[in-house]
Amino acid sequence: MIDPNWLAPFRHFTSHSPDETLDFGRRLARALPRPALLILTGDLGAGKTILAKGIAEGLGVASAEDVASPSYTLVHEYRSAADTLYHLDLYRLEQNEQLATLGLEDILPGGVAQGSVVVVEWGAKFPLFARLPRIVVALTATGDSTRSIAAAFEEGRE
Numbered sequence: 322m323i324d325p326n327w328l329a330p331f332r333h334f335t336s337h338s339p340d341e342t343l344d345f346g347r348r349l350a351r352a353l354p355r356p357a358l359l360i361l362t363g364d365l366g367a368g369k370t371i372l373a374k375g376i377a378e379g380l381g382v383a384s385a386e387d388v389a390s391p392s393y394t395l396v397h398e399y400r401s402a403a404d405t406l407y408h409l410d411l412y413r414l415e416q417n418e419q420l421a422t423l424g425l426e427d428i429l430p431g432g433v434a435q436g437s438v439v440v441v442e443w444g445a446k447f448p449l450f451a452r453l454p455r456i457v458v459a460l461t462a463t464g465d466s467t468r469s470i471a472a473a474f475e476e477g478r479e
């Protein structure tokens with residue numbers, strides 16, 4: 322049984338460096354239920370990919386230096402014996418029709434890849450994700466090296 326308050330320690334965080342954001346990602350990943358859909362929001366350079374690197378390390382599926390944003394391939398997959406992480410970057414995707422061609426139904430919660438963690442950069446504009454229960458992690462630059470990070474559950478609309 323998952324403690325319904327597991328997200329409480331992550332609701333608000335101030336990061337003072339990329340390393341602190343990495344570490345926030347590691348801790349968040351270790352607390353995550355499965356399956357989990359995380360939508361990372363924030364402007365260019367807000368720290369979404371750094372956070373995804375920390376999540377990969379916290380899950381034990383890859384080290385930070387092996388995680389690069391899937392800007393052109395759109396999806397990267399990392400596996401350990403226990404976990405699979407799908408890291409999406411949809412910045413270059415413009416339309417829902419293009420999203421449909423990615424075959425995401427298998428990896429999203431309810432799909433066949435049960436137990437996986439899906440992390441999406443630039444996913445907020447696609448209705449597909451708004452239909453699903455998800456955790457939205459919003460990163461905001463508040464200075465050269467400071468970031469405000471807020472995490473919240475969002476219900477699916479269906």
Ligand SMILES: Nc1ncnc2c1ncn2[C@@H]1O[C@H](COP(=O)(O)OP(=O)(O)OP(=O)(O)O)[C@@H](O)[C@H]1O
Nearest residue numbers: 336337338339342365366367368369370371466468
């Ligand atoms: N506290 C911090 N947390 C995260 N990144 C920081 C922080 N302070 C400075 N930075 C810098 O901000 C940049 C964040 O880059 P990153 O690629 O993670 O952003 P992004 O949100 O994924 O951008 P994009 O939308 O282009 O994918 C890095 O250059 C990093 O060094």
Ligand SMILES: [Mg+2]
Nearest residue numbers: 369370390442
């Ligand atoms: Mg990025």
